[in-house]
Amino acid sequence: MRYLPYILAGISVGGQYALIAIGYTMVYGILRLINFAHGDIFMAAGLIMIYLSGPLTLWLSLPLVLVLTVLLGFVVERVAYKPLRDAPRMSVMISAIGVSYLVQNVALYITGGLAKTYPTIPWVSDTINLFGAITKRVTVITPILTAVLIAGLVLLIKKTKIGMAMRAVSRDFETSRLMGIKINAVISVTFVIGSFLAAVGSALYFANYTAIVPTSGAMPGLKAFVAAVFGGIGSIPGAVIGAFLIGISENVIKSGGSGWTTFSDAFTFVLLIIILVVRPTGLFGEKQTDKV
Amino acid sequence: MTKTQKIVSAGLLVAFYALIFALEQILPARAMLFTVLKKGAIYALVAVSMNMLNGFTGLFSLGQAGFMLVGAYAYGIFTVPVAERVNVYQYFDGGIIQFTVPVVVALVMAGIAAALFAALVGLPVLRLKSDYLAIATLGFAEIIRAVFQWEKLGPITNGSNLLRKFPTFDSFNITNADGEVMVYLSTFVPFVITGVCVFLMVLLLKSSYGRAFRAIRDDERAAEAMGINLFAHKELSFVISSFFAGVGGAMLAMYQTTVQASAFKSAMTYEILLIVVIGGLGSVTGSCVGSFLFIAASEWWLRGLDSGTFMGISAPTIFRSGFRKVVFAVIIMAIVLFYRKGIMGDSEFSLKGIAAFFKRLFGAKRKRPGTEGG
Numbered sequence: 275m276r277y278l279p280y281i282l283a284g285i286s287v288g289g290q291y292a293l294i295a296i297g298y299t300m301v302y303g304i305l306r307l308i309n310f311a312h313g314d315i316f317m318a319a320g321l322i323m324i325y326l327s328g329p330l331t332l333w334l335s336l337p338l339v340l341v342l343t344v345l346l347g348f349v350v351e352r353v354a355y356k357p358l359r360d361a362p363r364m365s366v367m368i369s370a371i372g373v374s375y376l377v378q379n380v381a382l383y384i385t386g387g388l389a390k391t392y393p394t395i396p397w398v399s400d401t402i403n404l405f406g407a408i409t410k411r412v413t414v415i416t417p418i419l420t421a422v423l424i425a426g427l428v429l430l431i432k433k434t435k436i437g438m439a440m441r442a443v444s445r446d447f448e449t450s451r452l453m454g455i456k457i458n459a460v461i462s463v464t465f466v467i468g469s470f471l472a473a474v475g476s477a478l479y480f481a482n483y484t485a486i487v488p489t490s491g492a493m494p495g496l497k498a499f500v501a502a503v504f505g506g507i508g509s510i511p512g513a514v515i516g517a518f519l520i521g522i523s524e525n526v527i528k529s530g531g532s533g534w535t536t537f538s539d540a541f542t543f544v545l546l547i548i549i550l551v552v553r554p555t556g557l558f559g560e561k562q563t564d565k566v
Numbered sequence: 567m568t569k570t571q572k573i574v575s576a577g578l579l580v581a582f583y584a585l586i587f588a589l590e591q592i593l594p595a596r597a598m599l600f601t602v603l604k605k606g607a608i609y610a611l612v613a614v615s616m617n618m619l620n621g622f623t624g625l626f627s628l629g630q631a632g633f634m635l636v637g638a639y640a641y642g643i644f645t646v647p648v649a650e651r652v653n654v655y656q657y658f659d660g661g662i663i664q665f666t667v668p669v670v671v672a673l674v675m676a677g678i679a680a681a682l683f684a685a686l687v688g689l690p691v692l693r694l695k696s697d698y699l700a701i702a703t704l705g706f707a708e709i710i711r712a713v714f715q716w717e718k719l720g721p722i723t724n725g726s727n728l729l730r731k732f733p734t735f736d737s738f739n740i741t742n743a744d745g746e747v748m749v750y751l752s753t754f755v756p757f758v759i760t761g762v763c764v765f766l767m768v769l770l771l772k773s774s775y776g777r778a779f780r781a782i783r784d785d786e787r788a789a790e791a792m793g794i795n796l797f798a799h800k801e802l803s804f805v806i807s808s809f810f811a812g813v814g815g816a817m818l819a820m821y822q823t824t825v826q827a828s829a830f831k832s833a834m835t836y837e838i839l840l841i842v843v844i845g846g847l848g849s850v851t852g853s854c855v856g857s858f859l860f861i862a863a864s865e866w867w868l869r870g871l872d873s874g875t876f877m878g879i880s881a882p883t884i885f886r887s888g889f890r891k892v893v894f895a896v897i898i899m900a901i902v903l904f905y906r907k908g909i910m911g912d913s914e915f916s917l918k919g920i921a922a923f924f925k926r927l928f929g930a931k932r933k934r935p936g937t938e939g940g
Binding site for chain 1: 626691693694696697700701702708716831832833836837839840887888891895896898902903906
């Protein structure tokens with residue numbers, strides 16, 4: 275099977291995109307904001323891991339990365355988005371672009387512009403032989419871990435009180451505020467969950483693509499966003515399906531030879547434009563009627 | 567505007583251009599000031615073109631870098647001297663285009679090429695609403711970038727290799743037979759190009775089309791009810807904005823002396839967007855002032871932050887490479903968060919405004935005319 279290694283890589287990358295895409299789709303569902311900084315938080319998680327893995331052991335640095343990334347996501351929301359809660363949506367989007375610019379420049383300053391190498395995580399990064407295809411163990415772990423995390427997330431949203439609050443806020447921001455839902459707490463929880471999943475995704479992603487530069491987060495971030503749009507923004511299962519589809523397709527395109535690598539990135543955006551033209555609400559998006 | 571005010575403004579503008587011309591003859595050509603002025607003029611043009619779309623028509627587009635890329639390539643492809651093509655297109659047997667056009671024609675062609683791309687892109691994309699439009703235009707910019715790097719297009723675009731050896735800003739300098747520069751024009755000409763382009767855009771914005779753009783921005787439904795064809799006007803704004811972005815891209819190519827598709831990333835669009843925000847969404851003069859401030863701060867004034875000493879404070883461990891951009895990004899965030907209207911808001915730079923500003927500042931003191939051109 276010539277395509278098997280590519281499909282395996284696609285499933286793996288797809289799972290990683292899915293973890294990032296959930297962050298986009300949840301934030302958009304609640305704030306109607308494309309969080310342009312999300313991809314950079316994903317990159318920052320990778321850098322934090324690099325800098326922590328030096329002095330600390332792996333089993334200490336890994337949880338610490340999760341905590342610090344979550345903190346970063348929380349702080350970004352509080353500092354850059356919360357003051358603009360009642361501002362026009364364009365202002366918030368510009369603020370998100372500003373945060374992205376800031377995070378990338380801070381990363382550039384800290385790394386000195388050099389590509390940093392992600393540490394090897396034992397067992398996860400080991401090479402294995404799967405149906406005759408040589409791959410890393412992370413390829414197998416990613417889809418399983420993604421499925422477990424998403425199951426947990428769906429439970430959280432469907433069964434807990436905070437999940438109910440999140441659903442209410444995404445349905446109607448103003449009314450849920452009037453009903454006594456602490457809107458800022460709900461939004462913070464959303465960012466915390468999104469950043470947590472992005473941190474997990476970054477550990478899996480950079481186990482495969484080990485070099486990190488300040489712009490490493492931009493492309494996976496955009497692709498994850500496209501996945502979220504494809505699946506219908508605001509819908510978690512939609513985002514996951516979109517992410518796997520994009521991950522697999524772009525890797526299958528890569529199998530066409532070196533000349534096609536350029537187009538594996540472009541494909542994602544072609545997909546975006548097609549879905550936006552044909553079905554702007556995505557696969558599972560709710561149809562919204564505009565009110566005058 | 568009264569007739570006197572018009573004359574005074576025009577006079578100041580002429581004086582401003584004369585000043586630039588004079589400065590260029592006096593100061594050494596390598597002075598930092600000229601780097602800032604050249605790059606600032608280019609960014610001013612692109613920022614105004616983006617402002618026309620984002621600030622005046624209310625279309626949140628993030629495709630500017632893509633259209634600049636098209637312009638830069640269109641300029642490069644048609645101006646590399648035929649004799650140099652064998653070297654430039656070394657992997658493609660000198661490429662398939664074996665003629666050149668004059669620089670001015672190439673600039674217009676750069677704009678037209680970008681406008682054509684925009685017209686095609688606009689058909690599906692402009693029907694989308696705010697954030698979807700942003701992400702779709704961003705996506706198109708990425709696709710354009712990928713296509714231009716495609717090896718199969720190498721005979722035209724030189725694939726992922728550099729385009730170089732085409733006429734640059736320095737080619738505008740008038741030299742004598744020995745190659746010595748007699749009259750420096752390498753800063754003056756970009757200012758003229760930007761000036762003409764911005765003037766054309768201002769004319770458009772003042773016309774009935776411009777008023778229709780603003781109506782669409784303020785309320786799409788009301789505009790439609792008043793008989794404005796939404797799609798036609800959006801497409802018009804998009805195509806014209808891209809035309810000038812293409813000209814700006816061609817000027818950027820001249821400034822950088824080389825062109826490579828990989829440089830036109832979304833980060834470039836973000837920078838231009840931030841300039842527009844700093845200047846004020848919906849203010850042409852704001853975008854111009856904003857871009858010169860932006861370029862001056864990032865390329866010149868904050869340089870010390872990268873090299874160890876800034877404003878007399880020496881701290882090499884903190885002030886090392888890259889710190890400038892961190893400080894700069896923090897300043898931008900502060901503007902975005904606390905000073906949302908930018909420098910000009912949506913009003914224009916005018917003598918009357920300056921006078922009012924100084925009156926407010928100094929009570930009833932005498933008014934002072936501005937020195938910057940509008």
